[in-house]
């Protein structure tokens with residue numbers, strides 16, 4: 001049984017999207033089934049038009065499919081990402097996560113494992129608070145939370161952030177190989193842990 005991993009994110013200018021693909025590759029490289037989904041844009045057109053990097057990103061023809069609650073139901077594990085916005089996740093991501101009330105009431109999220117990731121423009125501008133705020137949803141859903149931790153020395157080399165992979169976008173830079181390697185590690189670790197849990201559950205059902 002392959003673990004099913006959903007990577008769901010919001011990105012305005014592409015940085016979190018790039019990290020999302022790094023995580024997805026990490027999960028896929030372990031043999032997991034992976035879906036990558038972005039949440040819908042909800043900002044007014046005039047706000048988008050005020051930032052050329054934002055409007056350019058949204059006009060690309062290779063954007064990922066929009067996330068639905070069916071994707072959430074499908075997944076055994078979820079990696080959830082957002083740019084840091086004033087020290088927390090973007091409202092676009094929260095708007096999507098707030099549609100999970102029905103699933104929460106049914107207890108449909110209790111057996112999943114979640115992990116979070118982000119990008120910000122400064123090292124002290126809120127990457128940790130953003131990951132922790134995304135994780136707040138998981139406490140309510142009852143999911144297990146998987147931090148990135150320090151599974152290999154590479155994490156110390158990048159941001160040294162064990163809460164979740166995070167890219168610091170200085171002067172409009174885009175995620176580099178180091179950040180993508182950390183994201184890959186997080187995705188692989190999520191898929192491996194989910195796979196172990198699924199196997200354990202199946203074995204306990206058979207005994």
Ligand SMILES: Cc1cc2nc3c(=O)[nH]c(=O)nc-3n(C[C@H](O)[C@H](O)[C@H](O)COP(=O)(O)O)c2cc1C
Nearest residue numbers: 011012013014015016083085086087120121122125
């Ligand atoms: C409205 C707004 C608020 C932001 N707030 C923060 C912040 O609190 N801390 C920070 O370091 N960067 C902040 N940023 C910068 C973004 O987090 C950063 O550019 C990020 O890499 C964007 O990711 P994306 O390309 O996936 O949209 C903010 C950007 C915007 C547009």
